[in-house]
Amino acid sequence: MTRNKQIRAVLLAALMVFSVFAGSIAFTGSAAADASSVSGSVSGDTVTVSATLAGNEDNATAFVDVDGDNAFDASEPHTNNTNLGGATSLSEDVDVSGVSGGNYNVGVVTNITNSSSEATTMSSGTVTIDDSEAPELESAVHYTNANGNDVLELSFSEDMDDSTLSNIQVYQDDEEKTNTIVSSSSEPNPGQVVVQTNDLYTGDLVVNLEGVTDTSSTEIGDGIDDDNNATVTVATVTVTESDSGTTDAYKGEVVALTNGSLNTPVEVESDDGQGDNEGYSFSGSTGKTSEVFTFDTQKRNAGERYNITIASDSDSKVEVKDLNLSVAVDDLNVTNEDIIEGTASARAGNRDVDVNLLDDDGDEEDSIPAELDGQGEYDFEFDTDSLDLDVGDYTIEVVDGPSGVTVESDTITVTKAGEGKTDFNDSVIDDHRGDVVAIPVTLENTDIATVSVGTPEQGYAANVTVEDGNDDGTVTLLWDSSQSTVTNNVHNTVFDVEDGDDDILTGSDGTTEVTVATSELIEEGTYDLEIRTGDAPTDAENVAQLTLNEAGVNNVQTWTAPSSESLSDLDEVNDALDNANLTKDQKIAFKDQVVVQIEAPGLEGTVGAQDDETPQFFAKSNGFNDSYRLTINQSNPGPNRDPKILAVSNASVVADGDNDTYYVVIDSNEIEAYRDSDDNGVVDSGEMTSNNAVDVEDDDEYNVEFKMIEKKEVQNSLALVEDNKSAVTSYSHVEAEHTFDVSDNDEVNVTNAADQVISGSSNVAPGTELALKAESSGDTQPKFLKIATVYVQEDGSFSATFDFSEQSVGDEFEVTADGGVAPDETVDGNVLETVETETTTETGDNNTTTTEVTDTTDVTETTTETTTATNETTTTTEGDTPGFGVVVALVALVAAALLAVRRD
Numbered sequence: 001m002t003r004n005k006q007i008r009a010v011l012l013a014a015l016m017v018f019s020v021f022a023g024s025i026a027f028t029g030s031a032a033a034d035a036s037s038v039s040g041s042v043s044g045d046t047v048t049v050s051a052t053l054a055g056n057e058d059n060a061t062a063f064v065d066v067d068g069d070n071a072f073d074a075s076e077p078h079t080n081n082t083n084l085g086g087a088t089s090l091s092e093d094v095d096v097s098g099v100s101g102g103n104y105n106v107g108v109v110t111n112i113t114n115s116s117s118e119a120t121t122m123s124s125g126t127v128t129i130d131d132s133e134a135p136e137l138e139s140a141v142h143y144t145n146a147n148g149n150d151v152l153e154l155s156f157s158e159d160m161d162d163s164t165l166s167n168i169q170v171y172q173d174d175e176e177k178t179n180t181i182v183s184s185s186s187e188p189n190p191g192q193v194v195v196q197t198n199d200l201y202t203g204d205l206v207v208n209l210e211g212v213t214d215t216s217s218t219e220i221g222d223g224i225d226d227d228n229n230a231t232v233t234v235a236t237v238t239v240t241e242s243d244s245g246t247t248d249a250y251k252g253e254v255v256a257l258t259n260g261s262l263n264t265p266v267e268v269e270s271d272d273g274q275g276d277n278e279g280y281s282f283s284g285s286t287g288k289t290s291e292v293f294t295f296d297t298q299k300r301n302a303g304e305r306y307n308i309t310i311a312s313d314s315d316s317k318v319e320v321k322d323l324n325l326s327v328a329v330d331d332l333n334v335t336n337e338d339i340i341e342g343t344a345s346a347r348a349g350n351r352d353v354d355v356n357l358l359d360d361d362g363d364e365e366d367s368i369p370a371e372l373d374g375q376g377e378y379d380f381e382f383d384t385d386s387l388d389l390d391v392g393d394y395t396i397e398v399v400d401g402p403s404g405v406t407v408e409s410d411t412i413t414v415t416k417a418g419e420g421k422t423d424f425n426d427s428v429i430d431d432h433r434g435d436v437v438a439i440p441v442t443l444e445n446t447d448i449a450t451v452s453v454g455t456p457e458q459g460y461a462a463n464v465t466v467e468d469g470n471d472d473g474t475v476t477l478l479w480d481s482s483q484s485t486v487t488n489n490v491h492n493t494v495f496d497v498e499d500g501d502d503d504i505l506t507g508s509d510g511t512t513e514v515t516v517a518t519s520e521l522i523e524e525g526t527y528d529l530e531i532r533t534g535d536a537p538t539d540a541e542n543v544a545q546l547t548l549n550e551a552g553v554n555n556v557q558t559w560t561a562p563s564s565e566s567l568s569d570l571d572e573v574n575d576a577l578d579n580a581n582l583t584k585d586q587k588i589a590f591k592d593q594v595v596v597q598i599e600a601p602g603l604e605g606t607v608g609a610q611d612d613e614t615p616q617f618f619a620k621s622n623g624f625n626d627s628y629r630l631t632i633n634q635s636n637p638g639p640n641r642d643p644k645i646l647a648v649s650n651a652s653v654v655a656d657g658d659n660d661t662y663y664v665v666i667d668s669n670e671i672e673a674y675r676d677s678d679d680n681g682v683v684d685s686g687e688m689t690s691n692n693a694v695d696v697e698d699d700d701e702y703n704v705e706f707k708m709i710e711k712k713e714v715q716n717s718l719a720l721v722e723d724n725k726s727a728v729t730s731y732s733h734v735e736a737e738h739t740f741d742v743s744d745n746d747e748v749n750v751t752n753a754a755d756q757v758i759s760g761s762s763n764v765a766p767g768t769e770l771a772l773k774a775e776s777s778g779d780t781q782p783k784f785l786k787i788a789t790v791y792v793q794e795d796g797s798f799s800a801t802f803d804f805s806e807q808s809v810g811d812e813f814e815v816t817a818d819g820g821v822a823p824d825e826t827v828d829g830n831v832l833e834t835v836e837t838e839t840t841t842e843t844g845d846n847n848t849t850t851t852e853v854t855d856t857t858d859v860t861e862t863t864t865e866t867t868t869a870t871n872e873t874t875t876t877t878e879g880d881t882p883g884f885g886v887v888v889a890l891v892a893l894v895a896a897a898l899l900a901v902r903r904d
Contacts, residue, residue, distance in 0.1 A: 034119060035060065035090065040106035040127040045097035047077075047127055049106045051090040057110040060084060062092035064129075065105040070122050072109045096129050101216055103128050135160065135214040137223025140207055141292050143235035143256035144200055146242075152179065152195040152207065152232060155290040159190050159215050167211035168193070170232075172201040173354075173369065191289030192262065202352050202401030203369075205232040235294055236402035237318075239308055244315035250323040250348065251302045252403030255295040259310050262286060266293040267309040271317065280306070298404070323347055327355075327398045327409045331471055335417035335445065336389050340382040342409065344398040349376040352401035357382045358408075360393040384414055391416050420446030420533035424544040425474070431481070433524050433548045434602035434627075434720045436609075436657065438498065439477040441531055443468050448505070451477055452530040453546065459517035460484060460527065462494070465535045470501035481548060482605030482718070484522035487514050505535065521718045524550045551602020551720035554660075556706045556727040559595040560585040562768040563821050567593070567665045573654050580794055581767030586729075589736035590698045591821035592765040594666040596630065598706045598727075601660040602720045603628065609655035609662070627720050628708045630664060631681055635730065636701040642675040644694055645683045646702070668696055668733065669821075701732040736822035738762040738770070738798075740815065748815050748829040752807045758815055758829075759799035762822060768792045770819035772800045774829065778812040792820070807831045 035051040042048075049062035063078035065071075072078065077099060079092040090108060103126040110119055136157040145151050152170060170177045183194040195207075210228035213219050224230045237249045241259035249255050257266050263285055270280040286293045295318065300306075302322035307314065329342035344355055355368040355378070366387055370378045380396070396409040425440035443449055447468045454460035466475045476498035483494045494514060495504055506512045526547045530540035561582045566572050576582035588594055603609065606627065634643035650672055654663045674683050674692045707726035711719035740760040743749050750756040758772060774786040784807065788800035798817070811831040818824045 034110045035108040035121040038106065038108050038121050038123040039125065040123055042127050042129060045095060047094045047096050047106060047129070049090070049092050049094055049108065051108040051121065053084065053088050053090055053110065055086050055088045057084050058082075059110065059112060060090050061109040061112055062090065062094055063107055063109070064094055064096055064099065065107055065122065066099060068105070070105065070107070070120070072107060072120055099129050101130050130216060134218050134221030137209065137220055137230055138287065139290055140230050140232045141235060141256065141290075141294060142197070142201060142205055142232050143258075143292055144238045145292070146240045146258050146260035150197050150200045151182070152197060153290060153292055154193040154195065154207070155287055156191040156193065157289070160193060161213050161215050161217065164212045165193060167209070168195060169208040170195065170197065170201075171206050171208065173203050177201060192291070200236065202234055202236060203354065205234050206230065207232055233294055234402070235292070239310070239316050239318060241310040241313045246305065246317040246319050248319050248321050249297050250403050250405070251300065251320050252298050252323070252400070252405040255297065255318055257293040257295060257308060257310055258286065258291055260291055262291050263288050264291065264293070264311050268295050269307045269309075271305040271307055323400060323403060323405050325398060325400050325405050325407050327396050327407050329396055329409045329412055332410055332412050333415070334384060334412065335415055336391060337385045337417040340384060340394070340396070340412060341380070342396060343377055343379050344370070344372065345377045346372055346400065347376060348372070349374040353378065354399040354401065355380045356397040356399065357387075358395050358397050365389065365394070389414050418445040420444065421541065422446065422449040422531045422533045423542040424529060424531060427544050429529070429544065429546045431546075431548060432551050432601040433522055434482045434551045434606045435604040437479045437481055437546065439479060439529065439546070441466065441475050441477060443473055443475065446533050447471065448534045449475065450532050450535050452528070452540070453479060454527040456515060458527055460515070460522055462514040464495045464512045465505040466497060467503045467505050469503050470499065475499070475502045480605040481522055485516055485519055485718075487516055521720070522548065524548045549601070550722070551708055552600065553706055553708055553725045553727045554599040554601070556704055556729045557584060557597045558586055558588070558704060558729055558731040559583060559597055560588045560765040561593040561595055562765045563592050563667070563669070564769070565593065565767065567595070567654060567663065568652070570654055570656055573663055576767075579767065583766045583794055585765070586731040587734050587763065588668065588731055589764045589821055590696070590733045591669040591736060594668050594731065596632070596664040596666070596704055598630070598662045598664065599660060600628075600662065600706060600708065602708070603660070603662065604657035606720065607655065607662075609657035626709065627714050627718055628706070629682065630706050632702050632704050633676065633681055634700055635703045642677050642679065644673045644696070644700065645676045645681070646696070647672040647674060647683050647688065671696060696733065698733050698735040702730060704729045704731065734763055736764050736820065738764075738817040738822050738825040740817065740825065740827045742827055746827065748827055749832050749835045750802070750804050750829065751833065751835055752804050752809055752831050754803045754805045756802050756804045757799055758802060759797065760817060761796045762792050762798060762817070762820070763796060764792055764820040764822050766792050766794045766796070768820035770798055770817050773816045773818065774802055774813050775816070776811065777814045777828070780811045780813065784813070804831055809833045
């Protein structure tokens with residue numbers, strides 16, 4: 001190396017050392033703040049950070065101090081400028097779109113390296129960032145809270161401006177409800193607003209939040225519609241943390257779960273053994289700004305049960321039940337002048353429901369807000385006329401307010417109302433004066449008709465307006481001709497309707513008036529009937545004729561019935577007739593019932609028999625001033641005795657007015673009887689004394705007469721006949737007794753075999769129940785008792801079949817007949833090897849009768865031969881008895897051979 005090269009190398013080395021030293025001095029100087037006058041300004045989601053630089057910075061970072069620690073954190077919003085180029089000023093835009101609204105410092109860090117500390121300069125003032133996202137309404141729940149108050153809780157995503165909360169309005173079915181703000185969104189419940197209401201509202205519930213803003217005056221975004229309304233969830237059932245046991249909720253109801261605190265954990269889990277929903281589980285919480293969790297039962301099954309855990313408590317259950325909401329419409333076919341009627345019902349009472357009338361497009365024509373009564377029912381009506389409904393199809397929709405459960409009826413067809421028409425069902429109606437005349441009318445396209453009976457020229461004129469109450473198109477008007485002299489109080493006295501659903505209209509709704517020309521009972525003859533639609537005095541639409549015939553007495557008969565037979569109404573009488581427990585008889589056992597059957601047209605109105613019962617039928621029958629009377633007078637009083645007369649006013653009467661038949665039922669053991677001391681054939685008040693009272697006895701014979709009294713003898717001018725008309729019969733009382741069919745020695749004999757018949761006869765009323773008992777007597781061993789229930793037949797006979805196959809020949813017994821009004825009858829009986837019976841057979845055209853007495857037994861074969869001029873009859877009875885079969889068979893064979901030889 002030359003000297004010059006050595007000098008050059010030394011100079012270069014010295015230069016390098018100096019350069020390194022100089023660089024070290026420069027780096028050390030950057031540790032001090034090289035930026036000053038840091039400030040920030042906000043524009044939308046951008047913060048512009050400005051600063052003054054020393055001019056020797058390699059890079060600079062502008063940032064927003066989100067966490068407030070006056071130091072840069074790479075996670076905070078920032079920008080990097082790595083090309084300063086000796087600049088002495090800095091201006092950087094920082095994106096703060098993800099930063100919550102609030103006041104923040106900004107700062108600058110210069111000459112950042114990986115191996116040196118950072119020099120940070122903070123601004124002397126803050127910038128205010130406006131969070132541009134609107135607050136959200138996260139939930140709106142109306143429920144009964146843990147304190148038992150009915151409240152509406154609004155849960156917002158952030159603090160709300162308390163000064164705007166007074167704008168909150170609550171509407172139920174478009175009706176504004178009064179409310180009070182009881183807690184705001186300030187601490188300790190940020191974002192929660194509680195509105196207290198006067199009641200727990202159901203149905204369509206909304207809350208209007210117009211003008212309600214957050215603390216930065218930003219209006220609500222999500223959770224409301226364009227009209228600032230939010231739908232409210234209505235929870236009609238509440239379960240709190242302190243509750244235990246099972247709470248019922250009808251399917252569709254929302255259950256509120258709460259303990260009165262925010263952000264409370266809640267669990268809903270299906271109870272064990274809950275079918276399809278077994279294993280259902282949901283875990284959640286009330287929320288950061290809410291203290292209520294809602295459990296909707298709409299998708300749960302009726303009958304399922306769920307365990308509820310609120311915070312740490314797990315003692316509660318919710319059971320889902322079926323409300324069984326239903327709707328029934330009375331008539332699905334109506335005109336546009338009718339009323340649509342029906343009933344809404346549910347399994348729970350006192351619930352708010354909406355009953356809506358919908359057209360075939362589902363649009364609402366009318367709505368009735370209602371409440372089910374304590375029985376869970378509500379009867380509704382929609383007037384098609386006042387609603388001016390078009391012809392078409394409609395349905396009734398019923399909505400349960402608490403659960404939202406909805407049902408809809410079958411289709412209702414509304415047709416145009418036609419012209420009303422009315423007519424008589426029969427053009428000619430026949431009845432008897434004194435009867436209740438049935439006048440059937442028909443109605444078409446109307447419910448109202450006015451009927452006229454008679455004319456002023458005919459001496460009787462009546463107008464009555466009837467209403468078809470059940471829309472069956474018919475009304476049967478009842479006219480009591482026995483009340484033909486009555487001119488006022490005619491409703492239910494002179495005129496009535498057969499069907500309780502129909503009605504007679506009076507006053508402004510109808511006309512009911514009667515004009516009578518005479519004070520006497522209306523005469524027999526033909527009277528005009530007219531009918532017109534409605535109650536207006538228009539011309540008659542249709543006419544008919546009513547013919548009244550004179551009353552009369554057709555027949556009187558005596559019947560009897562067992563003392564135990566109930567004959568209190570017509571149904572029981574008809575049953576007794578069908579069962580032969582009420583039979584004709586003229587010899588009636590004392591203490592059995594005597595029934596007098598009267599066939600007499602014209603009595604129905606007079607005795608009030610249109611209801612089939614006339615308990616006061618003969619209340620006035622003991623004098624001459626009545627239009628009819630029944631007398632039962634003794635015909636065999638004995639020497640020097642006045643005849644007995646039965647006081648029939650105490651008898652009970654069953655009327656079959658439609659058939660002009662009346663049954664007078666007399667208990668012969670209790671009926672009162674008196675002596676006819678003045679021989680006039682009736683019991684006068686002076687004769688009905690205790691001194692004159694006598695008993696009805698066995699062998700008394702009586703004449704029975706029913707008489708309609710002629711006009712000249714009836715002082716009240718209500719005679720049913722012009723001349724006397726009557727019918728007479730008679731009967732006698734006999735001593736009640738039972739007798740057995742016995743042998744010549746007055747004993748009942750049977751063989752030791754099955755199917756042994758014991759029979760007898762009785763004079764008690766047919767249908768009387770008897771107990772026949774065959775009981776061992778004497779030294780008979782083993783003892784036995786056989787019992788059978790029998791009934792006395794119409795011919796007086798009775799019989800029962802007993803099994804004596806277990807008894808021995810020679811056994812003795814007693815047989816007893818017990819029952820009815822007769823005393824017990826007992827006779828002796830014997831078990832024999834054979835029993836003599838008498839067989840009578842009538843054969844042949846010449847009526848020749850041969851009677852043969854034979855020994856009959858179940859172990860022999862007996863042949864009875866009867867010979868007549870024209871034919872032969874052979875009767876064979878066969879049976880088996882142990883110990884005799886072989887011998888008897890041999891004897892029978894020999895006898896048969898001899899008979900064959902004889903015939904040959």
